[in-house]
Amino acid sequence: MSWQPEIDDLRRREELAHRMGGPGKIKRQHDGGKLTVRERIERLLDPGSFHEIGAIIDPRDTRPLLCEFANLAAPMRKPGPRSFGYRP
DSSP states (O other), X not given: OOOHHHHHHHHHHHHHHHHTTOHHHHHHHHXXXXXXXXXXHHHHXXXXXXXXXXXXXXXXXXXXXXXXXXXXXXXXXXXXXXXXXXXX
């Protein structure tokens, strides 16, 4: 069994994420006086200190899992103790 098709799909998704919607979307950000998220990260952190993880996650793939988890956890949720009393 070869993992090459899955690896190729991951690389394709990474490339799409790094394009950030394409030049038109980037221009729209700049025209609005904003930086892209990657530009903001570059200015915020020291060069080479940030390593992106998870750029390839597609919410369409993870939403069903998140909903299943929320439905399983719902019966176990209980309200906690009140942290504040009545106002004077």
